[in-house]
Amino acid sequence: MAPTDASSEARRSPKWHARRQSIIDTSAPLFAGRGYHATGITDLCEANDLGKGALYHYIGSKEELLAAIHDRVMDEVMLGAERVAQAGGSPPAQLAMLGDELLDVIHRYPDHVWVFLHEFPALTGERAAQFRERRREYERQVEAVLRAGVESGQFRDLDPWLTARAWLGMHNYTYLWLRPGGRLTARDVAKPFADIFLHGIERPTEGVDQGAE
């Protein structure tokens, strides 16, 4: 919550915060489209219709802006994960809800997600550590649901870590094409994805042969 470096964040006018947020959201598509390093301060100024001095007044540094984009996404992802944990339910239901929430975030913030999936190595020091920790925390929650499903007998005896990677890949990868205003809504994707994944890992019905290819 406290910014890694210096000053800012606290004790700023609401207007400052609003403008900063707007800069974050306007800059994300630039980073997504051309890459973080390939996007110059000049590009950011132009997109935000601001001079260099004014821009730096809000962002502190280019990397701080990058970190803010990461936080914007992770805040939403973690919020969704908390809602799911609060809601409770069986492991299959939990996994389906996690998919709903994750795809909803990706659908609403495709550019932010693009940046966070591509440019996280550009974060340094404390900022990098903090981000990695939040990301790991989320992944652990997915693994925990899978483990619970194995223990309850609803899922096959699978490797929770590996299966979580399969699930994460399937869902995260939608950042390439899932977009607001696109052909498909988050729910249009979440439902078939849950169908595939839950049938894919469910414990086979006793006595029915599900043998090889």
Add this chain to the structure above:
Amino acid sequence: MAPTDASSEARRSPKWHARRQSIIDTSAPLFAGRGYHATGITDLCEANDLGKGALYHYIGSKEELLAAIHDRVMDEVMLGAERVAQAGGSPPAQLAMLGDELLDVIHRYPDHVWVFLHEFPALTGERAAQFRERRREYERQVEAVLRAGVESGQFRDLDPWLTARAWLGMHNYTYLWLRPGGRLTARDVAKPFADIFLHGIERPTEGVDQGAE
């Protein structure tokens, strides 16, 4: 096959080609680790133990080097896809083989794959167009297998495009952790992934209720 710009490639000594290939493979981890734009020519010289003049003698330009890394991966991926097409077999078998081949490439070239999944927007002009076309061609093959499985009745009545995206995401995303010398081999991953995906999309056995959670 013919390089986009100028000169090179043809009419060069075998030694030149070998050295160039070695430079490509040595540079891929740098681009993967720090990003294409963040990696300077100086970094490349140091890693390849070459001066600037010598390096440019082999690579032509930084972007040409990036394109070569892309080609290195796509050549392997397309080769694997051709082998699968040649081998024939049922749609489920085809899909499992495609997974084997794809994960094998990712396992052997994780850095190259990282670069191609992250830095393809850095390609410009003809190079970008050519790469996109090859990538689409591969994706269409996956879709075709899914469509065939639906028509043969082995797969449920699913959306081939969307299901291909799920499959691609699940497999491609392994670039984050699948590595030679790691805990898991390509096959260790391909088998459980195929189990999940094929069970996930198979046509439910008649008369057996596979209903909701």
Add this chain to the structure above:
DNA sequence: GTCTATAAAAAGATAGAC
């Protein structure tokens, strides 16, 4: 083929006027 030196452009960030 490989080097050193250098060009020429662009980067991120800051200073200080208004």
Add this chain to the structure above:
DNA sequence: GTCTATCTTTTTATAGAC
């Protein structure tokens, strides 16, 4: 709060000696 001008560093690429 926002601007313009500038500092400092770094970038990709080339020239020309060896």
